[in-house]
Structure formats: C-alpha cells, structure tokens
Amino acid sequence: MRACRREPTPYTPVWLMRQAGRYMREYREVRARTSFLELCKTPDLAAEVTVTAAERLKVDAAIIFADILLIIEPMGLDLEFAKGEGPVIHNPVRAAADVERLREVETIESLEYVMQAIRATRRALKPDLPLIGFSGAPFTLASYIVEGGASKNYVHTKRLMYEDAGAWHGMMSLISRALAKYLNAQIAAGAQAVQIFDSWVGCLSPDDYREYVLPHTRAVIEQVTPGTPVIHFGTGTAALLELLREAGGDVIGFDWRVRLDEAWARVGDDVAAMGNFDPVRLFADVEHVRAEAKKILAQAAGRPGHIFNLGHGILPETPVENVIALVEAVHEYSQR
Amino acid sequence: MRACRREPTPYTPVWLMRQAGRYMREYREVRARTSFLELCKTPDLAAEVTVTAAERLKVDAAIIFADILLIIEPMGLDLEFAKGEGPVIHNPVRAAADVERLREVETIESLEYVMQAIRATRRALKPDLPLIGFSGAPFTLASYIVEGGASKNYVHTKRLMYEDAGAWHGMMSLISRALAKYLNAQIAAGAQAVQIFDSWVGCLSPDDYREYVLPHTRAVIEQVTPGTPVIHFGTGTAALLELLREAGGDVIGFDWRVRLDEAWARVGDDVAAMGNFDPVRLFADVEHVRAEAKKILAQAAGRPGHIFNLGHGILPETPVENVIALVEAVHEYSQR
Numbered sequence: 001m002r003a004c005r006r007e008p009t010p011y012t013p014v015w016l017m018r019q020a021g022r023y024m025r026e027y028r029e030v031r032a033r034t035s036f037l038e039l040c041k042t043p044d045l046a047a048e049v050t051v052t053a054a055e056r057l058k059v060d061a062a063i064i065f066a067d068i069l070l071i072i073e074p075m076g077l078d079l080e081f082a083k084g085e086g087p088v089i090h091n092p093v094r095a096a097a098d099v100e101r102l103r104e105v106e107t108i109e110s111l112e113y114v115m116q117a118i119r120a121t122r123r124a125l126k127p128d129l130p131l132i133g134f135s136g137a138p139f140t141l142a143s144y145i146v147e148g149g150a151s152k153n154y155v156h157t158k159r160l161m162y163e164d165a166g167a168w169h170g171m172m173s174l175i176s177r178a179l180a181k182y183l184n185a186q187i188a189a190g191a192q193a194v195q196i197f198d199s200w201v202g203c204l205s206p207d208d209y210r211e212y213v214l215p216h217t218r219a220v221i222e223q224v225t226p227g228t229p230v231i232h233f234g235t236g237t238a239a240l241l242e243l244l245r246e247a248g249g250d251v252i253g254f255d256w257r258v259r260l261d262e263a264w265a266r267v268g269d270d271v272a273a274m275g276n277f278d279p280v281r282l283f284a285d286v287e288h289v290r291a292e293a294k295k296i297l298a299q300a301a302g303r304p305g306h307i308f309n310l311g312h313g314i315l316p317e318t319p320v321e322n323v324i325a326l327v328e329a330v331h332e333y334s335q336r
Numbered sequence: 337m338r339a340c341r342r343e344p345t346p347y348t349p350v351w352l353m354r355q356a357g358r359y360m361r362e363y364r365e366v367r368a369r370t371s372f373l374e375l376c377k378t379p380d381l382a383a384e385v386t387v388t389a390a391e392r393l394k395v396d397a398a399i400i401f402a403d404i405l406l407i408i409e410p411m412g413l414d415l416e417f418a419k420g421e422g423p424v425i426h427n428p429v430r431a432a433a434d435v436e437r438l439r440e441v442e443t444i445e446s447l448e449y450v451m452q453a454i455r456a457t458r459r460a461l462k463p464d465l466p467l468i469g470f471s472g473a474p475f476t477l478a479s480y481i482v483e484g485g486a487s488k489n490y491v492h493t494k495r496l497m498y499e500d501a502g503a504w505h506g507m508m509s510l511i512s513r514a515l516a517k518y519l520n521a522q523i524a525a526g527a528q529a530v531q532i533f534d535s536w537v538g539c540l541s542p543d544d545y546r547e548y549v550l551p552h553t554r555a556v557i558e559q560v561t562p563g564t565p566v567i568h569f570g571t572g573t574a575a576l577l578e579l580l581r582e583a584g585g586d587v588i589g590f591d592w593r594v595r596l597d598e599a600w601a602r603v604g605d606d607v608a609a610m611g612n613f614d615p616v617r618l619f620a621d622v623e624h625v626r627a628e629a630k631k632i633l634a635q636a637a638g639r640p641g642h643i644f645n646l647g648h649g650i651l652p653e654t655p656v657e658n659v660i661a662l663v664e665a666v667h668e669y670s671q672r
Contacts, residue, residue: 153615153616153651154616155616155619155651155653158614158616158617158619158620159616159619159620162617162620162621162624163620163621163624202572202593203593204593205592205593205594205595205614206593206594206595207595207631236538236572236593238574238575238593239574239593239594239595239598256541257538257539257540257541257542257572257574257575258541258542258575259541259542259543259575262575278494278541279489280489280490280491280494280495281494281498283491283494283495284494284495284498284499285498285499288498288499295543315489315491317491
C-alpha cells in the first residue's frame with residue numbers, strides 16, 4: 001500500500017499476477033474437484049486458493065481469485081470456460097443491433113459471490129497483507145465480447161470500431177459504467193487496491209488507443225472510490241505508455257518488452273511502477289531467475305514506488321520452486 | 337529502388353507483405369491443385385503467383401513467392417506445412433546436443449528452386465518492377481527451429497537462450513552463415529532487394545535483443561552483396577527500434593503499433609522507412625481504408641525514402657477489392 005503511494009518501504013514489495021494458478025499443486029487439487037467458473041463462484045474456495053497462494057509464496061499482497069471477464073455476465077453475455085480453450089462467449093457482439101441488446105448493469109448483485117470471496121479472504125488473510133480486487137479494462141473486455149473469445153488479430157473488434165464508432169463508444173460506455181460499479185463494490189467489500197487488466201490493448205495503434213479507448217478507461221479510473229490506489233496494467237504497450245498514464249492510475253504496470261527504468265521515466269515520477277519480470281524466465285534455472293530479479297531491482301534503484309511483479313501472468317507449467325525463489329530474491333536484494 | 341536509397345520519387349511506392357496469398361482468388365485456384373510447400377518448390381508456379389499478384393494489385397514491387405522458413409531444410413530440419421496448422425518442424429532443437437546435429441549449410445544448392453523461381457519471375461515481370469528476395473531473420477528462424485512451429489510464449493526458445501548461451505549463439509551463428517549465403521544467392525539470381533522478416537522478435541526485452549540477437553542479425557546484413565538494399569522488418573518492435581537500426585538495414589519496416597513519424601524519427605533520417613498500415617483495417621469499408629492511407633502518407637510528409645506497406649502480412653479473409661483500393665489510394669494521395 002505504501003509503494004502504491006510512492007512512500008519508502010523497508011524492501012521492494014512483490015506479488016505475481018496469476019499467483020493462484022495451475023502451476024501450483026494446491027490449486028490443481030482444488031480444481032480437480034471444481035470447474036474454473038465454479039471456483040470463481042464459490043466464495044470459500046476462491047478465498048482458500050487466494051490465501052494459500054499468498055502464504056505459500058510469502059508475497060506482499062494477495063489478489064482475489066476471480067476472472068477478468070466476470071463482469072460481462074450481468075451484461076447479458078453467455079460466458080463459458082471451455083476445457084483447455086479458455087473463455088467462450090456464445091452470443092458475441094458484432095454490430096450495433098447486438099450492442100443494443102446488451103444490458104445496463106444497474107447493480108452488481110449477481111456478482112455478489114465476488115464480494116463474498118473478498119470478505120472471506122480478508123477475514124482469513126494476515127491483517128497486514130493487502131488484498132487487491134480487479135477486472136479486465138474496457139478494451140480487453142470489449143475484445144472478448146466482440147470476438148467471442150481469445151483472438152489473434154482482433155478482426156471483428158477493429159471492424160466494429162472502424163465501421164461503427166457510435167456503436168463502439170456506446171458499448172465501451174456501457175462496459176465502463178458497469179466496471180466502475182463493480183470495482184467500487186469490491187472496494188466496499190474489502191479490496192484495498194484495484195487493478196484493471198488491459199491485457200490485449202497492445203494490438204492497437206497509439207491513435208486508435210487515444211480515440212477509441214482512452215476516454216473510457218479514464219472514465220472508469222475517475223469513478224473509483226477516492227483513496228483506493230488503481231493499478232493500470234497492459235501488455236505490448238511499449239508505444240502506448242504515455243497514453244496509459246494519461247488515462248490514469250496510481251500505479252502503471254509494464255510488461256518485459258520495455259526496460260523498467262525507461263518505461264518509468266516515460267510515465268513520469270508522479271506515479272508508481274509495477275513489473276516487469278518476463279514470466280518465461282521462470283522456466284530457466286534459479287541462478288538466472290535471481291540474476292534477472294537483481295537487474296530489474298537495479299533499474300528501479302531503490303526508488304520508492306516500485307512494486308515488483310511479472311510482466312504478465314504465471315504460465316501453467318512454471319516450476320513452483322522458481323516462483324518461490326523469485327520472491328525470496330526480490331526480498332533479499334532489495335533490503336534497504 | 338529509389339525509395340530504398342532515399343531518392344525522390346514521383347509518388348510513394350507501395351507493395352504489400354503476403355500480396356500473393358489466400359485472400360486472392362487466382363492464388364486459391366493454384367493452391368487447389370498444389371500444397372503450399374510444392375508451390376514454393378515449383379519455380380513456374382511460384383513465378384506465376386508472384387507476377388499475378390503484382391500485376392493485379394498494380395503495386396510497385398514484387399516479392400518472390402516463398403516461405404521465410406525454407407532455409408532451415410538444408411540445416412537438417414524436417415519442415416512440413418500441416419493443413420491449417422502452419423509450419424511444423426518434426427525434429428526441433430531443444431538442447432546443445434540438438435544444435436550439434438544441425439548441418440552447416442555449405443551451398444544453397446538444395447534451394448536452387450528458389451533461384452529458379454526468381455529467374456522465371458524476373459523474365460515474366462515488367463522490366464521496371466523490382467523483385468524482392470527474402471528470408472526469416474535469425475531470431476525468428478531460431479524460434480521456429482526450437483519451438484517446432486508457431487508459439488505463443490516462446491518458452492523453449494527462451495529457456496535455451498537463458499540456460500545455454502553457448503548453444504544459443506552457436507545455433508544463431510550457423511543460421512546466420514546459411515542466411516547470408518541464401519540471400520546472396522537470391523541476389524545473384526535476380527533479386528534487387530532483400531527483406532529479412534524478424535516477425536516474432538517482439539517477444540524479447542531490449543536487453544535480450546542486444547545480447548542474443550543483434551550480433552547475428554548484424555552479421556547477416558553485413559554479408560549481403562554490397563549495393564543491394566536490405567529491408568529489416570519486425571513486429572512488436574516498439575521498444576526495439578533503435579536496436580533494429582543498430583543491427584542494420586537500408587530500410588526499417590514498422591508495424592502499426594507505432595506512429596510512422598515517431599518511429600522514423602527514432603531510427604534516424606539516414607535510413608528509409610517501410611510501413612505501416614494495420615492489415616486488419618482492410619476488413620473495414622473502403623472509405624476507412626482510404627482515409628487511413630492518407631493519414632500514414634501525411635506522417636511521412638512526402639519525405640523521400642518512404643515505402644508504403646502493411647504492418648504485417650495480408651490476412652487470408654481480406655476482401656481483395658479493399659487491397660486494390662489501398663494501392664490506388666496510396667498512388668493517388670502521394671502524387672507530387
């Protein structure tokens with residue numbers, strides 16, 4: 001929490017995106033009994049995997065176990081996690097008429113299970129360990145809603161954007177209103193910071209980002225309950241960093257494709273920085289993991305406001321001992 | 337050719353990556369009779385699709401129909417294009433021992449079919465239309481060789497790189513030596529410029545690019561027959577542009593994730609610039625295509641040395657009439 005506010009800390013805090021995930025035996029055991037979406041919707045189990053991961057790794061924050069897409073269900077989208085295929089939306093939005101039938105999310109009651117999971121986690125977690133809430137950012141949500149799942153080229157998304165700007169902005173506004181309510185409900189339930197994941201925004205040109213995305217992301221961030229830090233994260237954002245900053249956030253999250261020192265200089269020293277260890281490095285030997293952690297810490301140079309993290313989520317086959325070694329290395333090398 | 341040398345031209349020249357491809361009926365008719373690899377290996381057919389595409393689109397250059405991976409076959413790699421799955425390498429390199437069994441490419445005799453296709457194309461093409469030869473760049477070739485095909489996270493590639501730098505550099509050197517011979521053979525056969533495609537290099541951090549890739553790409557470019565322009569292209573390179581420039585090339589090719597004016601300023605005004613229309617825009621209406629072409633031309637501001645192109649290859653489902661409209665718009669809007 002102090003790092004989010006750019007206050008000095010005794011060492012650099014670290015947590016890892018997707019720290020509760022398939023790479024961890026304890027998580028796989030829970031998943032053997034439960035589907036992914038069931039796990040998200042069962043507060044006690046979601047709390048259990050959240051707390052177990054944070055304690056096992058000895059990280060400095062927990063992030064609630066959930067999915068970036070949960071908010072699209074109350075909009076009337078039929079979301080399924082097909083085995084081994086990732087998310088599938090059975091009624092994707094392709095045209096203005098589809099946007100018309102999206103439901104305005106008046107209350108987030110149908111997502112109450114997330115708030116219950118946050119409350120259960122907050123009760124089970126050590127009092128000094130912050131809990132982060134999250135969701136997908138407007139563009140990344142829109143890309144799933146339009147494509148009907150993951151995408152390589154975002155053809156449907158961009159076609160809608162380019163051919164029917166009115167429909168596009170209508171959809172993005174609806175998503176943004178829902179998102180602000182959802183994040184604030186998570187905060188009311190006990191999330192002490194919130195992160196928005198604009199995981200796929202890197203497919204856009206800077207001009208498109210400015211025109212079609214920035215106003216909506218900014219609207220969400222501006223509506224977040226004052227006093228709660230917002231972490232604004234994206235991947236493939238090397239040409240978008242200044243614009244992400246302009247959209248807002250107390251902390252900007254970088255992927256590994258940019259140097260942390262250069263990226264931080266570009267977004268300015270009035271924001272905190274999160275990142276940016278390549279998750280693929282966790283497949284190399286422990287010596288490599290430790291050496292690279294040291295390099296990133298050297299780029300941050302002990303400056304207040306650095307939250308160590310990966311540049312994207314932990315991959316399923318990652319050796320858990322390397323993840324633990326990374327957390328240890330960050331704590332060890334950053335002692336002031 | 338004049339644009340490659342940054343000399344003034346009466347209008348901005350344009351050609352399009354993968355201009356001979358599945359989006360075009362004439363190409364699909366040839367492919368109905370022939371597999372992809374057979375087509376590459378049948379000089380008369382390769383020449384036919386090369387010439388047909390260039391004439392149909394009225395572009396200002398032809399690029400020989402071939403694949404970026406052909407050079408890996410004489411290294412002893414078992415390459416197949418599985419239907420609908422893209423390239424598969426049945427004996428991928430995963431460790432130092434696998435690098436040891438790669439064959440040094442002493443002569444490019446086994447790739448003589450490419451040179452025959454170049455000669456046949458040169459004979460059939462209008463004399464004033466330049467013909468471009470090409471190959472994958474060392475890193476992109478290495479990523480296919482190690483992964484055994486396309487990849488999402490490049491886990492095997494990076495693991496080899498990080499865990500066994502000796503084996504990595506040995507493999508990259510072997511690839512680079514083969515590549516220089518191959519590009520020069522294409523030039524001897526009649527290619528007037530050559531392009532290296534570092535399509536997947538954007539998965540690397542700048543520091544990794546500098547250490548593991550730059551020396552090898554530079555070695556290739558330095559060995560290209562003097563006087564022949566080299567086009568150095570990559571995608572996802574927003575954080576790597578200065579390093580790509582350092583590795584070399586007379587023309588640097590950009591994807592759409594960067595603004596052309598900013599990217600060109602970063603690589604310097606002593607190189608030409610190629611790009612950078614998002615191929616997905618070709619799915620929108622013709623008005624959009626024309627307007628966006630105009631915007632890119634405005635960024636180049638009529639400066640000599642701009643070659644208009646896409647930011648990556650034409651996608652299979654692209655409407656051919658939009659591709660033709662793009663070429664027309666570039667010619668129309670750039671008349672001096």
